[in-house]
Amino acid sequence: MFEGIFNHSIIKRAQKEKLIKIKFINLRDFGIGTHRTVDDRPYGGGTGMILRVDVVDKAVQSAKEDDMSGKVVLLDPKGKTYNQKTAENFSKLTHLILICGHYEGYDERIRNFVDEEISVGDYVLSGGEIPAMLIVDSVARLIPDVLKKQNATSLESFSKIGSTRILEYPQYTRPGVYKGKKVPEILLSGDLKKIEEYRLDKAVAITKKRRKDLLKSG
Structure with missing residues (x-):
């Protein structure tokens, strides 16, 4: 499952250039008995395997x-909600270990040896594999030189401007006019300073309209 995602595009190039290293560990390699069992029925009864x-x-x-020194992160719906600030913190680490559950969940005692518990949202998936992919992608692109263009992440959604975070400004490409809708003239002016000011103003405005909570966050 993971190889297909991480062997393409930016993540593939980052690994090839040794900017990041991704290692997969199969729990069955540490499974119990002939069948390499990794889960079992819950004590007290119930559905699913733990x-x-x-x-x-x-x-x-x-x-x-x-x-x-690797930071151990348990991917679990009960954890702290993942956001850009957490991605930035993770990108500064040298070693990040993500534990992916599957189906019903974990033995509660696993929480005793993890450093952090992370949820990717208020919903439940069948396993932690997709959240792990999400975290790897969002963290990797923040590591220096992974994105080739300088400042590529500086005004993306959830970027930090001063003490707040903002959503990304609206973007346009060709055609200049489509069904009566025109590209804003300022973007065609060639005046880079005014374009930068316009984009920042638009980013702040759209954040105020859609995510006021971000303007209060750090």
């Missing part, structure tokens, strides 16, 4: 072999 604490612990310790 990831075993001993299996996950061994897998995490294996991931830490090269760098014991």
Whole structure:
């Protein structure tokens, strides 16, 4: 599942240029018994299967072999909601370990050896694989030289301007006129200073209209 996503475009190039390194650890390599079992039925009854604490612990310790300072993150709907600020913090780390559950969930004791619990939103997925892909992509693009254009992320949505965060300004391309709708004249003027001011003004305005909460955040 992961190889298909990470072997394309920006993430593929970043790995090739050794700007990032992505390693996959299969929990079954640490599974119990002949069948390499990684989960079991919940004590007290209930539906679904629960990831075993001993299996996950061994897998995490294996991931830490090269760098014991690795930050361990559990992907779970009960965790703190992931946002751009968290992505920025993660991008400054040298080693990030993401634990992906599947189906029903984790043995509660797994939380005893993680550093942080992260949710990607108020909804439930069948596994943590997609959230892990989301986090890797959002973190990788913040690492220096991964995006080739300088300041490529400076005015994207959720970028930090001063003490607040804003949504991205509206963008346009050809044709200049479509069904009576024109590209704003300022963007055709060639005046880079005025264009920059226009874009910032528009970014602030759209943030005020759609996400006032961002203007209060850091």
